[in-house]
Amino acid sequence: MNKNNCKVNRTLLLASSGLALVVSSAPVWGQDAATDEASVAQSSGGLDEIVVTARKREENAQETPIAITAMSGDMIENRQIANVAQVASYAPNVNIQPVGNISGSSASLTAFIRGVGQTDFNITVDPGVGIYVDGVYVSRSVGGLLDMADIGSVQILRGPQGTLFGKNTIGGAIIVNSREPSDEFELKLEAATGRFNRADIKGIVNIPVSDTLAMRAVASYETRDGYQLRLVDGDRQGDKDSFAGRVAFKWEPSDVFTATLAGDINIRREATAASTLVENRDSPDLLQIVTTPNGTFAFPSSNFGYNKLGGGAGQCGAPGELAPVDNPNCVSSRWVTGDIDTTWAGGPNQSDFDLWGANLTMEYDLGNVTLKSISAYRNQKSTIEFDFDATPFEVLQLTNNIDLWQASQELQLVGSILDDRVKFTLGGFYLKEKGEDIEPLRFGFANFFSGGKINNDSYAAFLQATFEVTDRLSITPGIRYTDETKRFDPSAQVITRDFTAGVLPDYPDGVFIQFARCITGQDAPQLLPNGFPDPSCVPSATNPGGNHTLPAVEVSAKAKEWTPAVSANYMFSDDVMGYASYSKGFKNGGFSQRIFPGELVTPAFTPEFVESYEIGLKTELFDRRVRLNLAVFQSDYSDIQIVVNEGIAPKVRNGGEGRIKGFEIEGQAAPTDWLRIDYGVGYLDASYRTVDPSAFPVTVDSKFAFVPEWTGTIAANATAFDNESGKLVIRGDWYHQSGTFKDAVNSPQLYQPAYSVFGANASYTIPGDQITITAGVTNLTDERYIQGGYVDRDVGGVALATYSRPREWFLKIGYEY
Template identity: 85%
Template structure:
């Protein structure tokens, strides 16, 4: 494998170096909504005027997006290539009220994703917590946030469905759904080669081949290798963080023995051997005392300080001051603010520097066309393994660190019956879905006062059945009701969680094994916590039966969360004219509850949280004006959000809590314009007003006035595609884009260290296709203004003593050479 990667890297530099030179032109506008592939990939047919038709599969059938009563942002494969979109997170820059970041809070993973649509999502990447936005690849649900950062190689289309999609998609689409469709084999031979170089020693190579093996069988394969150096320098060892070293591949066979039957078998793989995601220490807080006295919703609670534990009991003992004193900033053997840097691209992190990811999957899709009815089966299996190192203290000292060892597999089966009756006046989709997921994340953690294992094993089952139908009441009026029933069981076995070392052992005489181990004996599984009046554990208490060894932070017993829910929807759309359609819709979505796997020092029972729900009301207008030169779509919505699942800190551990109720109001303006044959403009504007209506006391310090995490009030996007010339000398296309997002917090507790003020991001590129259009040279710049904005982070100053953030990539140039046969 290493030999292959070295050859690929050399080949990338050779091809890029031998390419034609082209100066990239900076513009403030980029590509239009040209659609280029077959219908199942949400592409378009021939243009009937200025703008092309956009065909989507949001309702499990092929429809013109302008006739679909759903707020949709759709991109074809050519649009993805034109905008140089490399992964699914970058799609958010072209969709209003969509916020996707390529990071996970409290994670060093380079393959994780945090997605919010219309204010609904999830910041926690743990395997016991489900994402709030569902991602589907070729009809297959991607169950976890780690692994959700999909590469955009040979993609036919991407569709973003805003609002709850609780009928047809169901599984964790409470905020919306992201549908990714790869390009399918065709009956024509194709060969594409591509090499890219750029800043940070970027060297990417990609190859695509489509082979018609026979009249009934075709094969399509893609292989892509991407590499670049990290943009953050480690001062401790000279290493880098935030790099790219990823190989992905996919092969698809499509068999069509008759006009009625199609079988598609695909397999894919993604292998990453990368450093940790870039992470910057923004604040450090030492403590002169072991226990921090914290007020939580009227309760006075004592929590241990990691920095005190290291400086006074661990590696800094005897060097970093006596109890009651802060550690000297001048001593490099102590944890202190000396480890902050003045440059977000430099870090003193000294822990292991690794984010490994291995994924493979296969799926089989069978379709049988029986005339008015089509039967479709989607069978899939996916297996992933990740090892993620996270140096939370961001110092050269071993104070706060964790390693996620994620090993998961999922198997799913979906059956769909899609058809029409009554002379096509009634179109319906009937389906059944099953998902099985098993895995574990055994997570060793080191803290200044103790070392322990977190995590555990999961075993989940999800069953669902759904029905949706569209009835044409008249030639202009249609009504679409839908219903889905879901039965889910999530199981969590935390038996692996144990305290492996207590640094207070032998320090406090009443607790020879350590005060934190004694806490676990006096709390875990006990009917009533056995604590002394001063809050310390009773030295005489003994472990409960569910706490074998006396060192488990929670009972070593499997727990489960069950949910049985109906999620209905109904929409009505009216065609006022051939070019103007209005609609109104109601939909409901839910996301199951689960368990917090981060626990310390002890809990009587495993902390759990209940399902959350969203009920959405929407009205919209879809128009095509001025002889199809202008497409203007409007949506106005209100979402009632209840039992909101958020992440809050309680002591050392970030836990998921049900915050209470909220209401999200907003609107979207989205469309395209083709004022001339040589100019295409895409635009979008989104507004969100998200507020809590009630807050549960357990969600403290979240209050009624708190802001939702990852929910900016305004999002704006403008992109344009200019054809400078298209003649016998070739074709030159200039593209540019602008994205704006207003200020937002990156966590639910509104930590000021994680507030990102409003910012703009610009990009530009130019492509020259040589005569014959076999060779294309593209040059461009991403993040043109070099805006460095916070993508995510974590703050825990009371216990962890640190606050850190991940910042966006800096400005980068690239040069790409492509060949098509």
Template identity: 40%
Template sequence: MAQTTEGSGTDSAQTRSGKLDEIVVTARRREENVQSTPIAVSAFGAEALEERNMQSSSDLTNFVPNVQFDNAASESGGGASSQISIRGIGQTDYVVTVEPGVGVYMDGVYVGKSMGSLLDTVDIERIEVLRGPQGTLFGKNTIGGAIQLFSKRPTSTLEAGAELTTGSYNRFDAKGYISGPLADTVRLRLSGAYQSRDGFVKRTTPDGEPTGERQGNMNRLSGRLVLEADLSDNLMATLALDATRIREQTPGSILLKANDEDGLPYLFALGVPGGVCLPEAGDSRFDNPYCYNSQYVTDLDSKRTATSGPNQSDTDVKGGSIVLDWSGGAVDLKSITAYRDVQVDIGQDLYSSPYFFGTIEQDIDWTQFSQEFQASGDFADGRLSYVAGLFYSHEKATQYFPVDLLLVQFLSGGKVRNDSYAAFGQFTYEATDALSLTLGARYTIDERRFNPGLQKLVGYDYDPTLEIPGFVNVIDGAFGAPGSPLFPAGWYKRTSKSFTPMITASYDFTPDVMGYASYSKGFKGGGFTMRYFPAVVPEPGTDPDDIISYAGPEKASAFEVGLKSELFDRRLRLNVAAFYTDYKDIQVTYVIDPDGEGPIGEFVPVLANAGTAHIKGIEVETSFVPTEWLRIDGSLGYIDAKYVSFTEDALANFPNAESLSLPNTPKWTAHVGATLTMFDNDSGHLFARGDYSYRSGQYKEFSNEPSLYQEAYGLLGASMTYEAASRAWQLTVGGTNLTDETYIVSGETSSEYTRGFVSRPREWYASVKFSF
């Protein structure tokens, strides 16, 4: 957890006083000590992020109990996408019709979709991770929890800094900032960063020779401007602008399974002359490069793929917000007006074969406007405090989703128009000096619209990466004429209303020990199935609105008890939370055979409410400063998550569903880290940091595909930093994944193939930082 200097809201790399410093968070929309906040929350300040070498928000997965934060959503192909699960609740799909299960906030602004939600930590002041439903203050899509990132603020004196980093895979990072006053009442902070490194998954020819192309690189340019102006003695305006430009290859993916006895691979084999690729050809087909089968499957450790199709992941993210803060004594008012724009252009190959290929592209344009008003304050000599507000958001998106298979091509995707309205309030009453009661509620109206009118059958062109002489497309014309719509055009609308209350009681047993119990509810917005193939043609007289596939909102009710303590003269911090969650109407993305007994196989992903689960667990977080030169941090998480019921449709597609495990939900997560000071005197400051994180086995998608089961693994990172006595410069050398563990970050599966996105290998880095 972050250390913050008492009252300042900034953290220190080392607790030089020999005691733990206060941690200030805004988990309840007001600043308060984390030890008096009756919520399971972890916080990391700027120097804590730097010590742990946390380069992006996804690195939180190594340090926070019961959090799984994957830096590439399955099938997404990049796009700064993520899939996040907290306490077993999250999402694995990235398309614009599917809502996330964990809310991501940047300076109080909600980031509404998976694409563009992977944020770097450049010039970040603090990150907070709130676990459990946050439906009252944060609203929809925080059913699993919320993650808040806060930018560094402009300073009242002139400051500047720069940092250069080199390392493995030709890594080169450059970061810099300048901050200070423009006038007596105006302050500015400008920061920027460039981050690059080579890809680590090699593309090869069919005989295993490298082609020179790679996947999994980094190439990002970002900038942020924050301008503060004191418009009057009690009114401040803050303008924040940010932009990120990403020009990368697709994430490193490995083919883990290939099946030539079903679906399109089997139809492809029928078209290869002489039947040499059919199962009847026997083992000889596994040596024929024309055939699509397990000959292209490789181990994760191989870091290679025979993919030869597109290799592009371009993303542009832009955002802006204006915040007005008015302080009026008993009442403080805040207005947050924000706009975000995410544009994605991705091309990738699914099947990892140079002859039989399946290319998907993503052309996504998503924008979001949001407005929030907050009122906060206290009455009764400070014994009654409150925060209340109104929220509105409007988002629109277009997702062109071309699917270019060797045998058939079609255009998927659609247009989205969504509106969300909410009113909320939360009140805390200090009944006695020791007992506090909190009551809150939020009412949300969610309107979702989807138009699949752009979806159509494109054609049956045979245009392979490498041509097979004499090949015949055996399904030419089988799914209708080119240009045929895949689903009737039109705007389809669904409206949901949700009431999400919470109640909490906390009690200070001593000035340093607080216990609490809470009940809270949350919900995740509904979503339309985006992908259709083959064409869905309603029976005469049937209203398409009656058959369009839609999954209603998820719901969760959570009970939590916790204990927060600081012992031994603030040398030991020990926080414990136990929870039970009733998780209903779970939205699941799984693949089905759309034409029943037809030739396609399990190929098309659908979104559906599949069932109910009960989730219980415990979390422990601790920090210990036994001496001035040593600090130890640790956490432990345990989850027991079980499905308890399923819908008939889910059981029809997955008869064994009740025996499945929730995806992205390792039973155990743990972390231990230490900061060791060698010296801190007139010669400077030398300290070392080491971190080890562990997570037990987990499945990466709903159906529990065996090849996407990630066994237990642990990650080790370490660094050493020297800071000059003048504090003007510092030098750091370190390494990540020092034991060179290989693991699945995310993955996708069908009856035809399974593909996993693989972790980065062991890497070293060295950085030098200057302050002016």
């Protein structure tokens, strides 16, 4: 048996055993000048040096006192990572799902790092994990599900990054860098097919226009059928139909100045994200009387409204009775299919998304100091339909019409003094964001508008310096000052139709419109002893039409915060570094925009804070064949912004205080020249220490949403042969996550038990290194796990869950000139 056959047998044995670890064989990203050095390290059998920019300057990841998961563009392609959410499968204590709770958007995500994040996608609520693309902050969850086309690198920074990154990096930061134009001609073409009629095509070209100017362009189109069948019309949900493109010009007129101008676009014309009706709950009464620590409330039932006042009136039983389950004209539990891949949803099937942006990055080398400017503009529009009731009838229908833009400017001064013994980063940041989400809602008892307009400003200045106390000891203090103002105008929130109009003689316009008159803009609620509105209420000055659900007045939230950080790292040897750090992060408050039938004032929530303490060890062993990094941390979490139900829809509340403790083990190994392995294990112990009464029904015993106790990942990249016959590489990966709830109130319908996901693929490169064929399977064992959802049994009468995509095969062919 020859040597290559032995390698094949060893590889097949490894794959069949289920051992699958993240790949580390491709040259690691970083400076162009480091490519040759990385190639030498790899050819000698060791692991490549990883260069990161976690501190706004390029440095060895093993000498950076931050917990980082970094991947090169080649590693992303090898692992078949299609979007930013899939990156989480390779990083411990990171949970990113390609969904937004109570959203039909196919372009949104929910991100948590070390137990900190945000489940609400509304434009009045900020994400808890910051996403940066080529140095530009992405301000909204909708649009955060980035496609991974022609990516140079991805870095995941765990823990608060409140000093250098600041804006909403209270949980951590995800840094995505595109490949830059270079001085060599490059052409890549790729086509893919697969399950659900998948048809993808991608093209990349890099052209050195002159000695000083280079251009790089990428365009990709991805399409596949949805995996959830709509039984009403035979249509499908959960599809893919996306075009993305980017063009960048890099100009280097001298050795000291570089300018990169880039423009990008993403157009999606997709169906609604797949959502499964888990439970339907009818009500015999219009109003549900619910007692909480904050008082007793009367909430309307949507199912009662449809069955007794709307389309089912006269057919679905009298008041005081439940609708008959055997009547197809009524809303009831008959519409629960029991199959996560089928739905009776009958509303509009649409999730459109349009994004374009431009950014200009300029760098000027002043010797020991480099001045960098990042100027950017992003504009996005989304139309998102969500059939909340998941029945053939119009009972609960939501439409988000998001239209917003952001402009940002960042200046950085990065350099060193005193013979490089002091390295510093000084900078300033400004972000302007304006937009609106005018959201029509059709419920069984009323139709109304939610949403409104936002107008936000964020200013910041930051300074961080690393002092080399000795050749082995360094200390890095840092500080950031942030001044933010968030404005919200809810004037568009009005009730347009009240289905109770004419039902009760005292309320000719409807009981809910009268509720609005008696609450919105009044000094105090004008209600009768039985909880119903006083029939004599008249509109107030801030409720001119008498049908506003919030006062028609712009409100604002301001925050001025200092977020310090300090770390110390000690090089015990050239291959072992230890560090200890403290960091603070904050996320500004905002406003709840989901209100019905009325509120005295616009409900607001205040900023939340995390203070993190961490010690870590970074090692490279056995002549750089094993890399092992350890981190242990504790995070004190205060004024936690959580989403709870209060009436018709979810609202953000400051829930109280918590503590998160945990550790991470992460690393890579190259036991042989033909095998590369990555591994990671994360543990989190997250608990509430105090809970505010306004966060009912959350208690100190509640579990954090989207925070599994254990996460683990293993992946392997094995070169079966690389000779005159070509090159064959076999890859496998495994990801595990322990059980977790998908909402803060711990709805049992949204509890996902522990699960594991496997993937495998093989790539064969034909001799000549120009054509590569890749075949593989994602979600090999067809594990169907809950990614998100929403439960509202009182008003909506439903429990919904979004499940992962099923097992899918794919086949790709790529050409590189």
